[in-house]
Amino acid sequence: MKIIVIGGGAAGFFAAISAKEHNPEAEVTILEKTSKFLGKVKISGGGRCNVTNATFNSRLLSENYPRGEKFLRKAFEVFNASSMVEWLETRGVALKTYHDNCIFPLSNDSQTIIDCFMSEARRLHINLHSSQSVEEIKPTAKGFRIHCRDTEYDADRVIVTTGGQPKMSGLHWLADIGHEIIPPVPSLFTFNMPQEPIRDLMGIVVEKARVRIEGQKLLGQGPLLVTHWGMSGPAILQLSAWGARILAEKEYRCAILVNWLDEIKEEELRAQISQVMKEHGAKMMANLNPFAMPNRLWVYLLEKNEIKTSLRWNELGGKALNKLINTLINDRYVVQGKTTFKEEFVTAGGVDLQDISVQTMESKKCPGLFFAGEVMDIDGITGGFNFQAAWTTGFIAGKSAASSPASPE
Structure with missing residues (x-):
């Protein structure tokens, strides 16, 4: 034969x-x-x-x-x-x-x-x-x-x-x-974000993140890597695989929502921040990063919300707190293309x-x-x-x- x-x-x-x-x-x-x-x-x-x-x-x-x-x-x-x-x-x-x-x-x-x-x-x-x-x-x-x-x-x-x-x-x-x-x-590609300043943080990795395409139920989870062109890592590659057809239809132009703290929900996050304020209120926010993320990213997220790095935890107002919480668990980025x-x-x-x-x-x-x-x-x-x-x-x-x-x- x-x-x-x-x-x-x-x-x-x-x-x-x-x-x-x-x-x-x-x-x-x-x-x-x-x-x-x-x-x-x-x-x-x-x-x-x-x-x-x-x-x-x-x-x-x-x-x-x-x-x-x-x-x-x-x-x-x-x-x-x-x-x-x-x-x-x-x-x-x-x-x-x-x-x-x-x-x-x-x-x-x-x-x-x-x-x-x-x-x-x-x-x-x-x-x-x-x-x-x-x-x-x-x-x-x-x-x-x-x-x-x-x-x-x-x-x-x-x-x-x-x-x-x-x-x-x-x-x-x-x-x-x-x-x-x-x-x-x-399938399995990274996201290009030419307009997003987060690219300046290229090389940083968040070990546990969750990423969704805005308006879709699809989810990618795992390590997320910031690159000089946008975002990569298993969380992004996973999302690109599950969303391959949807993203092709959108011509790789969409918004994604990042939860930098993995599975954490708003209530749990509020309680966590409240505890930090109680125990470390006098410390400057930029110097006390209570989350599992690189300090460069933490400072970037504070600046993204116009929170001065010299601000102390007990000086954080309600409006700024709400914005920060939303950014930590629902951070929005615009995708304009892919890299295969x-x-x-x-x-x-x-x-x-x-x-x-x-x-x-x-x-x-x-x-x-x-x-x-x-x-x-x-x-x-x-x-x-x-x-x-x-x-x-x-x-x-x-x-x-x-x-x-x-x-x-």
Whole structure:
């Protein structure tokens, strides 16, 4: 049996390895359009590669996917985060779990993961062909003919793992063989705020913040980073993922509301400030920051509310207090654009999941064709979730493609 995997990234390698392990007699080939395999793995997580997340309950794991939650919940019953941890550890890759549940190789180097995959591919005699850009795929009487720029390949089964595509044009060849395509839009991006003076505080991090899009119920929470162009960090990236379609419709122009104190509500905050006034009333407000935020931000928020840094806590009037409380838990900023990490881009959109069998990852429109990874309308928030979706769907697609004969739908 000849199995061709189109795409030499995370999902592609995992699908190829799974296919060969489930059917050692199969001839498995990976076609990669660039000159390098596993390029996105190399640069992911700042070159450290956040391989998965220590959320070992499949239902809870699936809740981290703005698109694909129900689909993946079923898929995770076959191969989940604990399966991936075991898979890597049995192949000699030591892992470390951090306080936020993100799992990285102990080496803190993505090359460790690349070396593991390349070693497995060599051990299993998987054919690796780089610089092979697929232009068309045609079903034939015996399977498929794949047309690349200079070469043609015949295959009994094909697994498509070409990743997220920034434009519809990158998915036309799949639409041409009958698949519904959900138009791609960016997910996981940072917010540009060219008019906001908070950018002068670039580099500061608030460990626990909550961010909402004004007029929407969507929420991002976690560390928030102020950058020279606006805001970033997990809280912002999370919000951009959940709000990917809404933000695209708004052309990335909106207002966000930041609670700098995480979950704290107004009543609780009033009581806290009242206690500070009682115990430290004579102290200058700028010198006594009672909150879990950097002092530079605290002073910035005082100045934003025209509160003099020399003012003492017991001199704070009722009107100024109300403004300060509102700023601490409902601080408004205007967003005018986004910044996408081009090499690490994640997209919402791709092949409609209704066209794919979750049990096998096989196309319902084109038997013998399988999908894995972000080419499908699946994307996760930041934290190792996008890689886990790649491993899970790759494992199932490879296993299914390698089974003989073609599974009936």
